[in-house]
Amino acid sequence: MDTKPLDVKKNDLAGPGIGNYDELKNVLPNNYKSLLTPRETQLAITELKRFIEDGLSKELNLMKVEVPLIVDDESGFNDNLDRDGSRTPIEFHINNDYNKHPINAQVVQAATKWKRFSLKEFDMQPGEGIITDMRAVRKDYFLDHDHSAYVDQWDWEKVIKPEDRNLDYLTNTVKKIWRVIKVAEMYIQEKFPQLKTDKYPNLPEDLVFIHAEDLLDMYPNLPRKQRETAILQKYPAVFIYGIGWTLKDGYPHELRAADYDDWVTETVSKDGRPMHGLNGDILVWNPVTQRRHELSSMGIRVNPETLKLQLEMTNQLDFLNYPYHKMIMNNEIPLSIGGGIGQSRTVMHLLKKAHLGEVSVTVWPKVLKDICKEKNIFVLE
16 A cells, blocks of 8 residues: 655646646557547537537526636636645736736636626526636646637536536536536447457446545545546546545645535534535546546536635635625626536547647647657647
């Protein structure tokens, strides 16, 4: 059993889990050969994105809407991603009207908060929601095989009733999303039969649901990403509940911002034990890279009580001065559930690709491009 010290657990709370490009070189497969040509890949990307977006809209009752790429820095709409402040947005000054009416703006890192506000703007009722083709820039990522500075997601948000704020509602929603992904896998393999191969097994029919507390009990000495790796080697697709709550080893499973997902509400496991959190992540085993692969992060959002409690726990009560947070505290925007599903990450997995750059055009350092060329991985530029 791994007996890594606790400071390794602390360092593992955020980030991709790959620390340098020598390590990445070992992660990327040798003798790799894409199952699709570059031309076929582009056709498949278009087919998949359209199919999945339509499927999510139908399964979750979502309406497609436009989403911002930049926001006013005073709005509180942008996302800090991790509550330790290690990932900050790109900021810039708009010198409007010769600086008579300027705007200090930020490039979106995630549209989580904006989506909830927009539910009110679009007059969404309980059971109705929105889906967006979200684009973002996350400049503080380490760029590896499944993390890029350019982020594309199906970001969605849905109005719920107070009585929906429970684990069963979350679980049923996750199952609907998983059904869309599984049907998309079958669809794209009908279009491109070469994608069905024993070398890279398909996703399982069902997800395994597990609480972060239980995962820690199973692997108490392993850091977070190694716990995820261990469970995925046993079950190749899982949903981990309760990401953000501090576990009994003194650390949360992963750092999670305090002002959108509810990770503090007490829940109960199937056998009656107390647990925490109304959120979680979908993770799968990537047979190409032989590594954990996150597809989605989602959850039931904070209400006034849990927002204040989580901000107290993270020493961020000053956030309550932002317009967005005031709207939650004053019950001016709906209760909701929502999440983000990585477009390129999902497509990468379903097309059995080794690197995100095979399905997404963005910037990569020369050292990474050289490694990919050596490994016969065609990175788009």
